Amino acid sequence: MKLVIGKHAGFCFGVRRAAEEAYRCLDAGIACVTLGPLIHNPQEVERLRQAGIASVDSPAQVGSGETLILRSHGVAPEIYEEARERGIPVIDATCPHVAAIHRLVREYSGNQGAVIIVGEADHPEVKAIAGWAGSAVFIFNEPEQVREANLPGRALVVAQTTIRRERFESVLEEIRQRVPDLTVKNTICAATSQRQEEAEELSAMADVMIVVGGHNSSNTNKLYETCRQRCRRSYLIETADEIPSEAIHETDTVALTAGASTPQWLLGQVADRLNALFP
Ligand code: SF4
Numbered sequence: 427m428k429l430v431i432g433k434h435a436g437f438c439f440g441v442r443r444a445a446e447e448a449y450r451c452l453d454a455g456i457a458c459v460t461l462g463p464l465i466h467n468p469q470e471v472e473r474l475r476q477a478g479i480a481s482v483d484s485p486a487q488v489g490s491g492e493t494l495i496l497r498s499h500g501v502a503p504e505i506y507e508e509a510r511e512r513g514i515p516v517i518d519a520t521c522p523h524v525a526a527i528h529r530l531v532r533e534y535s536g537n538q539g540a541v542i543i544v545g546e547a548d549h550p551e552v553k554a555i556a557g558w559a560g561s562a563v564f565i566f567n568e569p570e571q572v573r574e575a576n577l578p579g580r581a582l583v584v585a586q587t588t589i590r591r592e593r594f595e596s597v598l599e600e601i602r603q604r605v606p607d608l609t610v611k612n613t614i615c616a617a618t619s620q621r622q623e624e625a626e627e628l629s630a631m632a633d634v635m636i637v638v639g640g641h642n643s644s645n646t647n648k649l650y651e652t653c654r655q656r657c658r659r660s661y662l663i664e665t666a667d668e669i670p671s672e673a674i675h676e677t678d679t680v681a682l683t684a685g686a687s688t689p690q691w692l693l694g695q696v697a698d699r700l701n702a703l704f705p
Contacts, residue, residue: 427704440521502557545586639685646685
């Protein structure tokens with residue numbers, strides 16, 4: 427068995443930064459909680475919980491003396507206001523790329539323009555961007571949704587940072603036909619594009635493709651979809667215990683990649699287990 431590990435597999439810059447902030451708080455003895463799970467990875471969230479960092483659903487649940495860590499996905503402006511009103515100290519780990527989208531949509535909507543977000547309406551990052559975009563905001567994840575909407579003549583388009591390029595382009599094509607005065611900002615993160623392109627290359631040459639990451643992670647699932655289109659034997663696993671060993675042969679080339687929310691230690695465990703199973 428030949429094992430190839432993607433160079434871009436695992437934590438992206440924004441997620442690593444958020445995790446480092448959380449561990450820095452622990453080291454400094456600061457009592458803190460995160461607003462929502464810090465990372466879309468159950469194993470890392472559990473690791474944080476055991477280390478003493480729990481997650482809450484709203485600023486109202488933050489205990490006295492606790493600091494609130496905002497995750498890389500970012501939050502809507504109301505959350506900052508609520509934390510301020512309640513006197514809760516905040517550590518803002520919003521990814522700088524996401525914060526730049528917040529500024530972009532706030533500025534555009536301030537000039538009376540509508541904002542169109544291409545992405546998943548229920549994803550926390552998209553919800554937060556919508557929160558900064560004011561009232562004239564549209565969210566589309568499929569070209570059909572664009573056809574059914576009553577769109578204005580002028581709008582700004584931004585993308586969820588982790589959306590697949592092909593999906594963004596197909597939705598955008600539809601929007602272009604409907605909105606004459608359109609400003610397009612492709613805000614797909616470079617970390618996402620690199621990971622997707624690398625996954626395309628790896629899955630095209632591998633016999634078995636393994637994507638490591640949370641089943642609840644949007645970017646991990648998109649990575650898996652990309653791999654499955656090119657490699658029939660693609661698997662999405664969360665931990666080394668889920669390695670589909672019965673589906674792997676000793677002569678296979680196995681490629682490993684991981685979502686932006688997958689910690690390096692989990693990826694390492696999967697690689698070690700594969701090497702132990704197929705020395
Ligand atoms: S995918 Fe990109 S934008 Fe999103 S958190 Fe990671 S580095 Fe930031």
